[in-house]
Amino acid sequence: MSERATSIPPEEQHDDQDQDQDQDQDADATANADGNDTTAGATGADAAVTGDGTQPKPVTTGAESVVRALENAGVEYAFGVQGGAIMPVYDALYDSDITHVTMAHEQGASHAADAYGIVSGEPGVCLATSGPGATNLVTGIADADMDSDPMLALTGQVPTDFVGNDAFQETDTTGVTTPVTKDNTFAADPDRVGTDVSEAFALAREGRPGPTLVDLPKDVTNAETDREPDEPATPDTYEVTEEADPTIVASAAERIENATRPIMLLGGGVIKGEASETCREFAIEHDIPVVTTMPGIGSFPEDHELSMEMAGMHGTGYANMAITHCDTMIAVGTRFDDRLTGGIETFAPDAEIIHVDIDPAEISKNIHADYPLVGDADTVVSQLARAVETSPQATKWRAQCQQWKSDYSMAYDAPEDEPIQPEFVVEALDEATSDRAVVTTGVGQHQMWACQYWTFTEPRTWVSSHGLGTMGYGLPAAIGARLAADDDQEVVCIDGDGSFLMTLQGLSVAVRENLDITVAVLNNEYIGMVRQWQDAFFEGRHSASDYGWMPEFDKLAEAFGASGFRIDEYDEVADTIEAALAEDGPSVIDVHIDPQANVYPMVPSGGDNGQFALAEDQL
């Protein structure tokens, strides 16, 4: 088996003349081709036509073909940080219409690209240099991988001759990122590097989306080539099943018709597969209550009568009752993460599971699927819709679900004489913004309050770090979301004090680019979620969770050149939010909330969803 270095073509290989030769050719074979005659740039004429109708200049270097590949794919924005090994690519970007947003930290670049991908549906692009640039991207790549978000990362690499020598800023980037990418490639050939990028872009988007990475050695991007990149297409070895097996669809449909306690469980795949509309129609047509996972938030309007909202660790009590007692679960685009299922033994134990997923490996990975339906969410739910002839007889069940909605209401206390309760702030922000406002978050209690108390009605408006749970996601995600969202969509980051501290250097980017985002820091001067667990499970021993002191975020914002606001009292909430939203550029509201506030309901890790705690004494 060849190791990485052995497949690297000899230095001069880009001079190879045989332009029409199959690109899959073994490097060594083509290197020896004797060369004088053939027409250079045979594929140059096929280059995409630019927006204004002019032919783009033919590429002359590997770096130019990288940028051309991005342009061909319709990329408008890229997020990144410069550095030695990626300089040739940046130099080519200088002449491109692609808008590059220079980030303050590569982690921010990958989160911004991730959020751009969530909101726009197209892969977000991030760039970094080799070594520390690449490793700084890793958190955001891993985040995108866990949440199946489309993203393309381009990293500089030391020249191929230096690879393996522990050269300055050398990191085995493909090695480091293999476990956290959908696919990655070490670009070894200047004639092929553009196509590597096209292919990575296509792979990030097609089928189950995810992050892809192309590692770009400096000699490859610097080298001469006249080879235009191929159009974005996935490799032949990549297969996606769009339509589910009709016989399983038929038996699943029969099961749905005969269900007495049906629910739909909508996951993030519904949003990525653009299946929200079809799922809504199906649920409403057949009067089936709908539960979502956390990434599935926005797939179904939470103000609809059939909505039971989010299930799982901090899901609503009614969603967890519905999920525990249903007899038929139509689960679409979900991977049954443990934060959703709690203990496997007690997860929907009476339910036959109809599992729709585009990734066959998700079927029966965690929860056995009685009706495995591999395919595209929209296609398969449409197949089901055609196959189901009569609605399930579930009047009693629906009444039960409504009863649970009132039994386990999310209504909270907000005594006037206590510090501000965070739920109130989330509701006030929701009220002050439109239905299409985009919400990003950090990770912790504030994230859960955002899920629970913001009423989401539209897909691609909830942008959070679900699977990886990355503190610091909120602000850079707001930057990416802002550039992907329409101008009339507000972008609000509901952050925690601890999370904000992790990536707040991104404020410099938001100010420089004059991005209209509003950051509301729910400041409890605590690593709040950890403090809550310590109170519940570690006898209140607040080891390393009590900051006790926090910078004044409003003043910090002003130092960056953003607008700073502060809220301490209930009667300041509405006016201050309005003023912050009215700012054209970035604004930060430092909201001093009740440091003792806790998130409920709560299912402890591995617990029984139906036994969620409503207060600490029930844990």
Add this chain to the structure above:
Amino acid sequence: MSGDGSGRRRGLDGPAPEERPTPAGRRNEQGIRIDPEVEAKQEPRRTVISTLVEHEPGVLSDVSGLFSRRQFNIESLTVGPTTDDDRARITLVVEEPDPGIDQIKKQLRKLIPVISVRELESDAMRRELALVKIDADQPAEVAAVADMYDGKTVDSCPETATIEITGSRQKIDAAIETFEQFGIREIDRTGTTALARGTQSTAAPASTTESTAEAASHPQNQYAPADDD
């Protein structure tokens, strides 16, 4: 401390956990609903998975990384060229319960450089090669045992003899056990290589449609002894 100045009980209202109805059913750790009557805990079985991959850098680490990352139980992995210069074959012997074997196949198929994945039938041809370096104090006896296992002496000196044995895993295990009486200095084993029988092709065209039912229909312990022993 968790001291809460106000002294009010924090949380939400609603029936307490013990006041709620609870469902009767249960799932096992594999997420399968269990009929309490027939508790079906799936036992691990050993099987051979053959994969055809693009002969490109990193593919071996993609495959081995997948196994360690997902805690799949792997017994051996061999890799080598095929008739096509651009393709290599990786043969894996794994031991997992049926749902795990199913996951292995699906996760392998997800790797982009993987072209096809196939679980071989129990009658597939399997061979492993071992070199066993033995103390040669009793050359005649060593030669006799080597003969018993169709072994070939590839090296000998006054102190040691090195025997090459080819065959099924069980045969090699047995040979090594027998050689132990002479004192074994070193062993190297290649791991299992395998091909499907007759006109069957080991590398079925990439099939994502292989049904879960197929895996379920495999007999529980399908690692039958190979043909040569």
